[in-house]
Amino acid sequence: MNLDETDQTRIKRIAQTLSEVSNLNETDMFILLTLMKNSKITNSELAKILDFKDGNSAAYHTRNMQKEGLIDRYTIVPNWKRAGLATEFIILAEAEDEEQLLEIEKEHVIMADEYSSTTGEIVVTPTISGCVILQNVYHCFGDKTMAIISGRATSDQDAAVYCKNYLVSKYPDIKISLLLNKYKTVDEFFIDKNAVAKLKELFQIPEKEETSDTLDKLQGLPSEDR
Structure with a gap:
């Protein structure tokens, strides 16, 4: 490129x-x-x-x-769809309180430590028809107390099986929501021009010769006196 x-x-x-x-x-x-x-x-x-x-x-x-640690490592960006993991998902696991999430986080840390010691650093969970591979696991505190899990799966069904059969059974008191990503207009900090082009066609957005006020809406934050 x-x-x-x-x-x-x-x-x-x-x-x-x-x-x-x-x-x-x-x-x-x-x-x-x-x-x-x-x-x-x-x-x-x-x-x-x-x-x-x-x-x-x-x-x-x-x-x-x-x-100085600003560049940690050089890596590649795989095309996971062509590799057979076509489904990109996000799972929201919401706890009732901070203590409940801390207990889950503690258990997750123990599991992650044991997994990395015995199996490897990439977490792969087999399903009946494929597998799920984890990309990120976040523990979030703010307006809501929750964990956010993102990853790839061999199909939408495999992502659902992982979410409902694995997570729900493992953490029955946690509210879990599954989100399947279908379009990503911003991908790893860069605007995905191919996705934008497809969505423009889908929404029948005409080409514009002049810049519209949508840039102001995207970049501008409301001022305190509004």
Whole structure:
């Protein structure tokens, strides 16, 4: 995935905005965002975009971010649908009170520790017709006390089986809701242009030559005097 001049300009604009409120300067933020979009871009290509003398200058910024823990690791983004795990799901597990969720969290930590020691770091739960693989497990405290589980499954049915047969039976006092993700317009911080194009066709949204006021609605927050 090569970055054209339009992509470069837009990433630079976003990097400038984020650098004003973060711990990174504009150059480091641009490199970080660019690597997130295309981790295969070379230091020479980065240097050319940033008008550096050579690739060593870009490598210097990247190494510094690695040393400071800003870049944890490089990874790939699999196409899970083509790999056979077509269903993306989110499960909301709501507890009646904080103590109940803490007990579940404690049990989950023990299970995760034992699983990683004996089986591996990727949690896979077999079902009758396939399997479920966990992506994230969050323990949330705020307006509601709940755990949020996200992952992939071989089918909608397998996700439902995992949710209803496994979680409900294991934690009978917890209110559990299953959500199946069908469209993701923002994917890992980046707008999914293919999904937006499909949804525009679905909703019969015409192409516009001029920017509408929807950007103001997306980016603007209500002021205190409203």
